[in-house]
Amino acid sequence: MIRQADLPEILPVFPLPGALLLPRARLPLHLFEPRYLTMLEDALKTRQRLIAMVQPHEVPGRDGAQLHRIGCAGRVSQFSETEDGRYMITLAGVCRFRMVEEIGGFTPYRRARVDWTGFEGDLGAADHDPHLDRGAFLNLLERYFEDRNLDTDWGSLKEAEDELLVNSLSMLLDFDPEEKQALLEAPSLPTRRETLVTLLEYALRGGDGDLIQ
Structure with a gap:
């Protein structure tokens, strides 16, 4: 386990819309752009092997994608190379952070x-x-899955630990990037579950009105 004292001050950033990484969760990624292949190579040379997942967003009047201030660092726990030079990697979520500033330099990645x-x-x-009412939560989730024509292993969901259940759904379900960011920034698991319930109910109502400001 990585200690806080071992966490670096500067991280390579992978800005991927809609890709949510949470602490103690795992996120599979497919890297093929040359700049991100370089990022992976550089990360693997470090002791911690950390990559920062951050949601990009557009700001009116500013050029290029800006970055949200809060992201999550993941440790490269698995990686494999394909015959054509792409990489399949898995990030194990370590800890969230607050961005202080972007660092310029000679790397092709941020x-x-x-x-x-x-x-x-x-x-x-x-x-x-x-305070998780698992029965009510799973009933809501079943309605959402039926509405979206989705299927899942309900036995595994019923047996999953609280954190695994809430965080896996937060990462896997098809929410907008701003909604994913709200799930990331939730200060506790109960707060994240409440946010997730709100998003599910909102989606079932047809998304009428603005939910995330």
Whole structure:
């Protein structure tokens, strides 16, 4: 397990819309752009092997995609190369951070100076949700899956630990990038579950009105 004292001040940044990584969760990624292949090579040379996942967003009046201030760092836990030079990797979520500033330089990918303060709990044991009504939550989820013509292993969902259940759904379900960002920034597992419930109910109503400001 990585200790807070081992977390670096500067991270390579992978800005991928809609890709959500959470602490203690795993995110598979497919890398093929030359700049991100270079990013992976550089990350693998470091002791921590960390890559920062950050949601990009457009800001009126500013050129190019801007980055949200809060992201999550993941450790490259698995990687394999395809015959044509692409990489399939898995990031294991380590800890969220707050971006301080982007760092210029000679790398083809973006880098940022980050602050880990306030996210120390991400480095601890799995979180729990003492107020989770699993029956009601799964009923809502079943309605959502039926509405979207989706299927899943309901037995595994019923048996999953609180954090695995809520975080896996937060990462896998097809929410907008801003909604994914709201799930990332939730300060606790119960808050993330409440946000997830709101998003599911909103989607079932047909998305009438603005949910994430």
